Amino acid sequence: MKKIVFVFTFILIGLSVKSQxxxxxxxxxxxxxxxxxVKAFQNRLSDIGPLPNIKSVERFPSSAYYSTSLNLSLGSSSQLGVEFSYLTSGGRNHVADYSGEYxxxxxxxxxxxxxxxxxxxxxxxxxxxxIQIAGGWIMSNLDLTEYMVVQDVMLIDNKMNLKGKGMYIESGLRFLYEFSNRMNIHFDMQYEYDLExxxxQKGQNVSVQANWSGIRPSIGISYQIF
Structure with missing residues (x-):
């Protein structure tokens, strides 16, 4: 990860010599x-759970995401930049009655x-x-926290972490309004496609594919710093 950041930063520094x-x-x-x-993995965990009638009450819904980028002008009509983004979603399997909870x-x-x-x-x-296109690396983490309490006694208290990385490509449209010579607001409509x-989990024979592919509408603001 540090090497990737270094390479992109080095490229930006090199380009900034030619662009102000x-x-x-x-x-x-x-x-x-x-x-x-990931949703199929959640279903399998529900089926093999320690209790009957476990329900998937949250199933990795669509949600907000955030990104930031540093961009260099290559002329009056084009820009090249480095972008960082954060995505998140989640799921929950649950069952409870008078005697306890899972x-x-x-x-x-x-x-x-x-x-x-x-x-x-x-x-x-x-x-x-x-129009805009983007591509790079995506690192994903799946944290699992499992517990079961029966008659106020903790019977299960487990944690698991799965990690992976892959590549993505993204393309879309941008609509932009310029407030001033330095600031603008924009609306983007993009689509992301993830590769493998x-x-x-390290040391375990457990794997699951994290595919973040999908539509990405967003709104943002840009400010010229140099």
Whole structure:
């Protein structure tokens, strides 16, 4: 991870020698995630649970995501940058009655780092429209916390962590409004496609595919810092 950050930072420094326009960007959006294999894994854990009638009450829903990027102008119509993103979702298996409770919480986090290129097709009267593509690496963590209490006695208290990494590509459209020479607000509609991102637990024969592919609408703000 440190090597990846170093390489992208080095590229930006090299490009900044030729370009004086650098902007910092923040985005917040809503991620629609595939995660079919993770949901199937949740179902299997429910089926082999220690009690009957365990229900999946949360099944890795779509949720908010956040990203930031540092971008360099390559001319009046194009930019190249480094982006960092954070994705999250989760699931829960649960059953309870008068005698006790069983619960399995599954928290999935994704961390993306990649390169992004943007090209403006239309730019007039502070309104702009363009396309953008991105690609890079995505690191995912799945944390599982399981417990069961019967008659106020803790019978199960387990934790498990699965980790993995893969690659992603992303493309989409950007609509931009320029507030001033330094600041703009933008709306993006993108689609992410993930390559293999298999999560594993060290020393265990357990694996599951984390596929974050899906639509990514977002809104953001950009400020020219140099």
């Amino acid at each position: 326009l650098i902007n910092l960007e923040f985005n917040a959006g809503y991620g629609c995630y595939n995660l079919k294999d 619960k399995l919480d599954m928290l999935l986090n994704g961390y993306k780092i990649g390169a992004k290129y943007q090209y403006l097709i239309y730019d007039r009267n502070r309104l702009s429209f363009g 991102n298999k999560l594993k």
